[in-house]
Amino acid sequence: MLRVTAIDPSDEARVRRADRETSARAGDHRALRLWLRLLTCTQLLERHMRNLLRLRFGTTLPRFDLMSRLERYPEGLKMKELSHHLMVTGGNVTGIVDQLVRERLVERLPEPGDRRALRVRLTRAGDEAFGKMARAHEEWIVSVLSGLSRKEHAELFRLLAKVKSHALEITERKDGA
Amino acid sequence: MLRVTAIDPSDEARVRRADRETSARAGDHRALRLWLRLLTCTQLLERHMRNLLRLRFGTTLPRFDLMSRLERYPEGLKMKELSHHLMVTGGNVTGIVDQLVRERLVERLPEPGDRRALRVRLTRAGDEAFGKMARAHEEWIVSVLSGLSRKEHAELFRLLAKVKSHALEITERKDGA
DNA sequence: CTTGAATAGATTAAGCCTAAAGTATTGTAG
DNA sequence: CTACAATACTTTAGGCTTAATCTATTCAAG
Known part of the structure; x- marks a missing residue:
């Protein structure tokens, strides 16, 4: 485990369980401590999911999220709708969709009646790949929240x-x- | 396996308040919904903080976090300790410290007795700058959690x-x- | 002392993400 | 029809983050 060459004795305990919030000083406002704890929890879980997705499926959380959203809309979603759903910028969605298109997991289709817009949807391969991941993902979540x-x-x-x-x-x- | 029920009327309402979790299907496991809500909450608050830090102080959350951690250790922290506290990789800390050093907000000092290590601490200017930001930051947090x-x-x-x-x-x- | 493992940091390549600016299309007002 | 605003998407530049790899130093065993 971690060794601290102990400059100050209290450092040892602080560092042992190190994250953003455990060592908040007593004088800090309780709202601040709540926020830091919320942040720590989410980061912990998010990192866990990222690692599992990478190790088991060689993918990333953003790609999984995007496919997860598309899975609910067999008819596809417009780029605009996707970026709204995922709460990220349009440029970001462009990049992730580019990758998934390259991997043949999603496809861009013209939107009838609006030549500006594109409709994105899972390919058959994408749908199958997502199904496998989604089942594992839900197990991981259930497990990590089972406390x-x-x-x-x-x-x-x-x-x-x-x-x-x-x-x-x-x-x-x-x-x- | 396209098990998604075709477009149902509630879809419209779903899209209107779009984020990752509001529209989770009834059949989804409650752990999954809890996780998505946790994620949404954190992202919402985090984005709010990022925007405020950028607009009011021209800085970023990671820089603020790093300075916040240093502020608790007037004697400074080693790079290794910093990366542990902040729960990020060493390479990441290297990059952020590089920037803050360039802006004269933190400084790297040799660690006596270990020529591999460096001690990072706030400069006087960094300490003053952080003080201003910290007060505002705490107000924002209190406000956003006051519900x-x-x-x-x-x-x-x-x-x-x-x-x-x-x-x-x-x-x-x-x-x- | 020498060798080899472990440790502290830095570097690199790649992906995520944003804000801002750019392109093409649609809609609307005159 | 023309002009102009709004919309859908892409591109760009820059920052954050990671895993993997590299360098220098320290530590530990013989």
Whole structure:
């Protein structure tokens, strides 16, 4: 494990369980500590998923997310819709779709009636590949969240919904101004 | 296996408030929905912080995080310790420190007794700049999380602690294997 | 002391992501 | 019809992040 050549004795304990939030000082505001814990949790889980997707399927989380979204729309989605769903910029979607097209997992189709737009959808190969990944992915998620009881799951879900809706209000307010 | 129910009328509403999780199908496992909500919340808050840091201070979240960590250690931290604290790779820390050094906000000092190591710490200018940003940052966080009561804050904090510790167990188990 | 493993950092290649600017198309107002 | 704004997408430049690889130094065993 980690060795610290101990400059200051308290460093040893701090570093042992090192992440962004454990060592927040007592004086820090509780909202700040909550935010740091939220960030740490998400990063931990996200990294776990990224590693598993890379090791087991040789893919990445963004590609998986994009395919996951397309899987729900057999008729495909326009680039614009995709970027909205995934909450990323259009340029980003362009790049990821480019790769998936190269790998023959998705295809770009012309949008009838609007020559500006393109419709993206899974190919048959893409759909099959995604099916395998999705089953494994769900198992991983269930496993990594299995430390909570069903009741705690529900409570956490509820609280995050509140965080989300309040955050949406605030960010939209500022964006609009 | 295209098991997606064809376009149903609720699709329209789904797209209107688009993000990764709102439109999760009823059949999806609750763990999956919880994970997607967690991800959405964090992304929402993180994006908000990134935007504010960029607009108000012309800086980025990673730079802020790094300075935030250094601010707690006036004697500085070794690169290795920094990367552990921030939960990122060493190469990443190298790059961010390079920039902050160029901007005269942090400095690299030789580590007495180990010529491999470097100690990084805030310059006086860095410390002052960070102080201004930190005060604003805390206000933003308090504001964006103000939708929850104090009791809900505590409960969310507790639940996330459980998620975190369970995730640490699992990821460390797999990493060690 | 010498050798070889381990450690601290830096570098590289590749992917993700954004904001801003560019291209082509559509819609609309006169 | 023309001009202009809006829309859909792509491109570009730059920053973040990783895994893998490299260099220099330290440590540990003989």
